[in-house]
Amino acid sequence: MPKSAAISVDYAEAPVNAKLVSEDKIRLLREMLRIRRFEHISLKQYNAGKIGGFLHLYIGQESIAVGTVSLMGDNDHVITAYRDHGHALAVGMSMNECMAELYGKATGCSKGKGGSMHFFAPDKNYWGGHGIVGGQTPLGLGLAYGIKYKGLTGAAFCFLGDGAVNQGCFYESLNMAALFELPVIYVIENNKYSMGTSLERSSIVDKCLAQRAEAFKIDWAQADGEDVYEVRAVAQQALERAHKESKPTVLEFDTYRYYGHSVADSSHKGGYRPEEEIERYKKEHDPIQRFKATLLGEKVITEEQYEAIDAGVKAEAAESVKFAEESPNPTEASIFEDVYFEVDRQTEAGRTGKYFFND
Amino acid sequence: MPLIEYRDALNQAFSEEIERDPNVVLIGEEVAQYNGAYKVTRGLWKKFGDKRVVDTPISEAAFIGMGVGASMLGLRPVMELMFWSFATVAYDQIINNAGQIRYMSGGLINCPIVIRGPANGGTGVGATHSHTPENWLAAIPGLKVVSAATAYDAKGLMKTAIRDNDPVMFMENTLLYGEKGEVPEEEYLIPLGVADCKREGTDVSLIAHGRAVLTALKAAEILAAEHDISAEVIDLRSIRPLDEEAILRSIRKTHRAVLVDENKPFCGVSSQISSLIMEKAFDDLDAPVGRVCSLDAPAIYSPAVEPLQLPTPDRVIRKVKEIC
Numbered sequence: 247m248p249k250s251a252a253i254s255v256d257y258a259e260a261p262v263n264a265k266l267v268s269e270d271k272i273r274l275l276r277e278m279l280r281i282r283r284f285e286h287i288s289l290k291q292y293n294a295g296k297i298g299g300f301l302h303l304y305i306g307q308e309s310i311a312v313g314t315v316s317l318m319g320d321n322d323h324v325i326t327a328y329r330d331h332g333h334a335l336a337v338g339m340s341m342n343e344c345m346a347e348l349y350g351k352a353t354g355c356s357k358g359k360g361g362s363m364h365f366f367a368p369d370k371n372y373w374g375g376h377g378i379v380g381g382q383t384p385l386g387l388g389l390a391y392g393i394k395y396k397g398l399t400g401a402a403f404c405f406l407g408d409g410a411v412n413q414g415c416f417y418e419s420l421n422m423a424a425l426f427e428l429p430v431i432y433v434i435e436n437n438k439y440s441m442g443t444s445l446e447r448s449s450i451v452d453k454c455l456a457q458r459a460e461a462f463k464i465d466w467a468q469a470d471g472e473d474v475y476e477v478r479a480v481a482q483q484a485l486e487r488a489h490k491e492s493k494p495t496v497l498e499f500d501t502y503r504y505y506g507h508s509v510a511d512s513s514h515k516g517g518y519r520p521e522e523e524i525e526r527y528k529k530e531h532d533p534i535q536r537f538k539a540t541l542l543g544e545k546v547i548t549e550e551q552y553e554a555i556d557a558g559v560k561a562e563a564a565e566s567v568k569f570a571e572e573s574p575n576p577t578e579a580s581i582f583e584d585v586y587f588e589v590d591r592q593t594e595a596g597r598t599g600k601y602f603f604n605d
Numbered sequence: 606m607p608l609i610e611y612r613d614a615l616n617q618a619f620s621e622e623i624e625r626d627p628n629v630v631l632i633g634e635e636v637a638q639y640n641g642a643y644k645v646t647r648g649l650w651k652k653f654g655d656k657r658v659v660d661t662p663i664s665e666a667a668f669i670g671m672g673v674g675a676s677m678l679g680l681r682p683v684m685e686l687m688f689w690s691f692a693t694v695a696y697d698q699i700i701n702n703a704g705q706i707r708y709m710s711g712g713l714i715n716c717p718i719v720i721r722g723p724a725n726g727g728t729g730v731g732a733t734h735s736h737t738p739e740n741w742l743a744a745i746p747g748l749k750v751v752s753a754a755t756a757y758d759a760k761g762l763m764k765t766a767i768r769d770n771d772p773v774m775f776m777e778n779t780l781l782y783g784e785k786g787e788v789p790e791e792e793y794l795i796p797l798g799v800a801d802c803k804r805e806g807t808d809v810s811l812i813a814h815g816r817a818v819l820t821a822l823k824a825a826e827i828l829a830a831e832h833d834i835s836a837e838v839i840d841l842r843s844i845r846p847l848d849e850e851a852i853l854r855s856i857r858k859t860h861r862a863v864l865v866d867e868n869k870p871f872c873g874v875s876s877q878i879s880s881l882i883m884e885k886a887f888d889d890l891d892a893p894v895g896r897v898c899s900l901d902a903p904a905i906y907s908p909a910v911e912p913l914q915l916p917t918p919d920r921v922i923r924k925v926k927e928i929c
Contacts, residue, residue: 323678325674354711355711356709356710356711356713357711357712358711359708359709359710359711360708360709360710360711364709364710366706366709366710366711366713366714367713368677368710368713368714369713373674373677373714374706374709374710375709375710376701376702377701378697378701381670381697381698381701381702383667383670384666384667384668384669384670384671384673384674384698384702385670385671385673385674385677385698385702386674387667387670387671387674388670388671388672388673388674388675388676388677388678389674389675389677389678390674391671391674391675391680392674392675392677392678392679392680393678395630395656395675395680396678396679396680402674414666415666415667415670415697415698418662418664418666418667418668419667419670419671421662421664421667422661422662422664422667422668422671425662583712584707584708584710584711584712585707585708585746585747586707586747586749586771587707587712587715587717587770587771588769588770588771590712593770594796595765595769595770595796595797598796598797598798598799598846598848599796599797599798599799599843599845599846599847599848599849600798600846600847600848600849601746601798601845601846602746603847603877603881
């Protein structure tokens with residue numbers, strides 16, 4: 247049985263939540279709303295042809311990124327896959343740099359070189375934004391290795407989807423995480439569909455996906471991802487295990503994405519999943535509406551305050567579009583920048599030999 | 606100067622760099638307690654302990670990726686692949702992660718990692734263990750690729766690779782590990798991107814990297830002794846960055862080139878060099894560029910035949926005589 251799941255069902259009373267003051271709670275709500283409004287406006291701009299490539303929206307899953315990231319201290323790190331806007335905003339990246347990146351502008355967080363799937367902010371302990379399913383799981387292991395090697399008390403949150411759990415490198419990573427006792431926390435965001443393939447059609451499941459950690463003697467927990475209090479309470483246990491015992495954990499949060507795998511996924515509504523299912527999640531399991539109701543009930547906010555917060559983040563999102571629209575494109579010459587550190591810095595090592603073979 | 610084996614020259618490089626920089630850590634299968642599958646790391650675990658020399662399970666994708674992740678935080682992992690052929694199971698980590706993260710982050714991140722191990726055929730271990738992936742990897746902007754032919758070069762290039770702030774793919778060779786060469790006692794570094802003229806000549810340039818340099822040198826000896834042909838031997842040492850000027854300088858002097866390459870001929874390193882010479886030294890050439898590569902089929906096992914699949918001095922001499 248999962249050792250970490252046996253806690254009180256009233257997650258609001260969990261110590262990590264009980265200590266929150268109103269300001270903290272409002273911040274959690276606001277961060278979730280920032281993600282939702284950013285994603286909504288991204289979708290609008292994508293449909294207007296302003297954004298290229300793929301766009302994997304995080305709408306419906308906001309409580310997971312916000313809940314986990316809200317626990318992070320100075321030596322805690324985070325890395326995720328391609329549905330990465332939520333985690334980026336949660337660590338404190340500005341909407342401007344994120345929207346500009348979607349637009350492929352020079353002012354984007356990755357100077358327009360990464361796009362939607364590749365947001366990074368190492369100054370905020372955020373290591374991306376990775377496009378290959380499961381490919382970030384060994385990197386998360388490496389962040390934990392680095393933390394431990396340096397003698398720091400910290401952890402690496404490594405997010406992955408329910409589709410990624412069937413990649414081999416994830417299991418190699420679990421084995422090494424347990425073997426080397428590394429403070430990595432794998433967080434499976436189970437939104438029930440790996441692209442257009444349902445969980446039932448892609449994975450053998452006994453109790454849940456996180457249970458697979460048992461094979462590696464790794465503690466695990468499965469929880470409801472729609473309640474930000476629950477996310478925080480469960481993730482805090484994993485964080486403490488990482489900090490105090492330098493041990494890994496696998497967490498699984500049930501969640502749901504309202505939009506397709508990417509915006510280009512037109513068959514998600516009534517195709518591989520029934521429209522009623524989407525509507526049911528929106529009505530009954532929305533993390534923002536749920537937390538709003540909680541805070542109204544706790545008398546932490548009023549309806550008017552909620553509207554004001556929402557208006558504020560909507561304005562921030564609208565402003566980011568303006569910023570992105572007005573920002574310059576990268577120069578053609580910048581294609582060759584940021585390939586090699588030594589070349590960029592024109593160090594001694596960067597001046598010997600030919601690096602690029604265009605002419 | 607002490608005469609030491611290629612493997613020990615590498616061992617000295619590791620030992621010196623571990624002592625120099627607390628962030629350097631050797632990681633790989635059997636590198637610690639077993640002393641390395643090819644004894645390249647022998648004695649280092651005993652000397653430096655568990656923290657600096659680390660055995661891994663047989664999980665190339667995870668441990669190479671782990672090294673990449675740790676390098677993002679400022680460690681300088683030196684990762685051993687028991688064979689470079691095993692890189693195929695870690696390709697996503699090498700190509701997409703080590704190779705692309707800097708670019709995709711707009712230069713916010715760099716990965717100071719070395720991935721190293723033997724990359725050669727000729728040892729009777731069959732096609733899956735005999736790949737020479739320097740051309741596969743050099744095709745990826747973001748990666749650096751180095752190939753050492755001698756003990757001296759192995760040590761000097763490895764020390765530089767470990768201090769480099771970009772991912773360096775270091776190609777060694779099981780057939781060279783036991784080869785002895787002069788290695789000075791005092792510290793030295795060899796920059797990446799600087800080729801080495803291993804033998805001066807006037808009639809033809811033999812351009813090679815890795816063990817093919819030794820094949821070219823043997824051929825040059827015979828050409829001088831038996832055919833009155835003076836061959837120059839250029840050792841590229843570094844594939845990317847490439848010392849283009851050293852190649853062109855030699856061509857301008859000899860006006861003929863034979864490229865000796867243990868890669869397969871199709872899209873091998875020598876294909877790139879050949880194209881370079883055609884584009885930049887066409888008027889200096891007195892004959893078409895010749896190439897001697899590994900024969901274009903998977904590596905055969907048969908000990909009787911396999912040596913013939915690799916470039917031999919005899920094949921080099923025949924090719925030289927075609928154009929001289």
